[in-house]
Amino acid sequence: MLIGIDASRALRARRTGTERYSLELINALLALESHHRIRLYVPATPQFDLFHSGAELVTLPGRRLWTHARLGPHTRRHPPDVLFVPSHVLPLVGPPRTVVTVHDLGYEHFPHAHPRRERLYLRWSTRRHASVATRIITDSEASKQDLVTMYGADPDRIHVVYPAPDPHLRREPDEGRVQYVRSSYGIPPGADYILHVGTIHPRKNLARLVDAFASLIDRLPERDLHLVLAGGMGYEGEKLRQKVVQMGLSDRVRFPGYVRVHDLAALYTGAACYALPSLNEGFGFPALEAQACEIPLVCARSSSLPEVAGEGALYFDPLDVESLTDALMRVLSDSALAATLVAKGRDNLQRFSWQKAAAETLRVLELAASS
Structure with missing residues (x-):
């Protein structure tokens, strides 16, 4: 099976939650003993040691609307068996089988805390995922329940996979x-x-x-x-x-x-x-x-x-x-x-561990690819 992954968020120099999630999960997937091929799509060449060995890299240069203008058309022409997007937004066009991680629906709970344009875009894209993604991953049962109650998503298509903290983060002894x-x-x-x-x-x-x-x-x-x-x-x-x-x-x-x-x-x-x-x-x-x-x-x-x-x-x-x-x-x-x-x-x-998260994510990707 060929697994395609949108790795664009992992390339950001200043990583907050979703960027760290993308990088850690991608590397944990690469570290699994698996017969599957993994292909990473990126908008620019990453630093040499960012990803574990074993991945195919496909560089699709671009910045604005990269997901919709570059990733989507490329994966439509050259589809992997399943495309995994770890950070919210599926391309408008793409391969037939997709998995997306929806991290939260905080913009629905507290709309005043988000600029109007951002709120409308998140609402549109997440509603779309709820209807078109082959499978959806959420970080928590709370987010899964939000998707079901707010957007009518099918709970059987939603899988809760807990992320983990940085495995190297420990109390500083010095x-x-x-x-x-x-x-x-x-x-x-x-x-x-x-x-x-x-x-x-x-x-x-x-x-x-x-x-x-x-x-x-x-x-x-x-x-x-x-x-x-x-x-x-x-x-x-x-x-x-x-x-x-x-x-x-x-x-x-x-x-x-x-x-x-x-x-x-x-x-x-x-x-x-x-x-x-x-x-x-x-x-x-x-x-x-x-x-x-x-x-x-x-x-x-x-x-x-x-x-x-x-x-x-x-x-x-x-x-x-x-x-x-x-x-x-x-x-x-x-x-x-x-x-x-x-x-x-x-x-x-x-x-919590990234090894466990990667194994559970892989099972979701296998389910999606066989749909």
Whole structure:
């Protein structure tokens, strides 16, 4: 069987959730012992060590509308047995059998958190997938249920395959390295900090996190407590920065920008806790990253997050600032509770691996190819 994969997202230099998903899953599929051929379609030549050996590379130069203008027509003329698109958008034309990963429908739950053009495009493309894809993969049962209830997708065509955190991400044992990374991201020496990593976007619910942090520092005046909101500026990100200035918190709330991959472990390790207040997540990689780095996780009881974080998190109502403040207060004040959350998080991680995700994805691709 010839498996074609849209590998375009994996080529991006600054990878967030869907880009990391694409790269890790593609490499895990290539590492499987299988008699199938794998062909990767890319818009440009990748760096030599990006993908594991064993794949055929087809370069289709282009940038704008690459999926529809280049990938689709090529795979229509030279069809693989099944085309796999790991990040949302199937080409308008393409081979007869396709599998697509739909990561979430957050734009339906919180439409105001997305620009109108983006929201309309996501709604159109995902509805189309629900009707034309041979099989659909989702990252969670929550996203599967959204597809069924919102778009009427056939549940028998939808397969839940859990992703995994970076297998190399672990607690940083070198205290000197932790201190160096803290300093390079502007965190004062000796300060405790609450960490959030992700694009600064309304769906991440960071405005309520800032409000909760303001209450928290009033409750814990003896602690030099900071909030680190690491990640690129997304839609309406500057509004959050302005809110911080207006609240007089500029010396306590940090926006260090995108975190380099090799700095992640140290940045997580140095944190007093991780706060994940998202209103909607299709999976929520940072929950597992915090657990991998053995820091206590404070997590919203929303969408897929309880499904993913399991018992290794202290949950709160993401629409209730007081609930979030109380959860942070408990974790920062109760070392026994924090240690219990870390231990349960360590146990929770055993449910996830890219090898398992690749094996389950391959079974879905085989089903689609035989349809």
